[in-house]
Amino acid sequence: MVSKIRLPEEDSLDILRRVIGERQKYKPFYNRITNDLISQAEMFIEHHGSPVGLIPLNISNYTDSEEEASQRKKSLIGLYTPKCEKLPFVQLETMRKHNGLVVCPSCGEPGRPRTLDHYLPKDIFPELSVLLLNLTPMCDWCQGEKLTDYVTKDGQKRYIHPYFDDVDRPLFSITFAPPFSTPSIDIAVKEEIPDELSLLVESHLEGVGFLTRFKEFFKTRYISILRRAHNCRQPETKNLRDTLVMFLEMEQEKSINSWDAVLYRSILENDELMEYLENGPLPDNL
Structure with a gap:
């Protein structure tokens, strides 16, 4: 993002x-x-x-x-x-x-x-x-x-301007719906950001076709996360939470709202998903 x-x-x-x-x-x-x-x-x-x-x-x-x-x-x-x-x-x-x-x-x-x-x-x-x-x-x-679609139907700006707008913060999260072995996903704008920015983020995400594209990215990336979850259950390996925190910190250096940063942050914020990844029955064909 x-x-x-x-x-x-x-x-x-x-x-x-x-x-x-x-x-x-x-x-x-x-x-x-x-x-x-x-x-x-x-x-x-x-x-x-x-x-x-x-x-x-x-x-x-x-x-x-x-x-x-x-x-x-x-x-x-x-x-x-x-x-x-x-x-x-x-x-x-x-x-x-x-x-x-x-x-x-x-x-x-x-x-x-x-x-x-x-x-x-x-x-x-x-x-x-x-x-x-x-x-x-x-x-x-x-x-x-x-394309040339630069304002909303009510005449407001449709897109975030990366030079000017206050976007150097997490703007939204990925939501996950069970089954967590193959979850479906959606997006949720952060509740703590101002209302005007929240509407702008929603409009921007829709305008650049974000969710459709991210779903394709997620299919591949989530398999890697499931494999990492499996490996982290082995003796004498770093636990999954610490591993994801490390990955998140690395990705945030690229951009606080890069696709990987958004994904790792969203997983870490979801207690139910983390419980599954740490202790639940992972797929056999990893």
């Missing part, structure tokens, strides 16, 4: 100003839109990326025709795919390929994310297409699930 990640190394507004300042093609258009475009980016940052109250710029206000507006929207979006010698090619490549992450900050799945997601979609907010703070590393699956 979501991890809070460090901000991009370079100043987002400075990079944006430099990118716009480099434009020679369509210069009259960029001269018209620059002040409002920068103000829009400043408002995005001030509101920590929330789309609530943020209205996309009407590109036709800066052009002489609807046809021109359509073309200039494409040119704004095209700023996100610069040539290697142009800004912000190096910054985008660093964020994609050298982000230092070992789990997806959007869902917590193991593996380094190698794509960037526009938190507010570039097709709707083309003026924010190269604002670094609107770009977050993300796994391919999350990006495919998220």
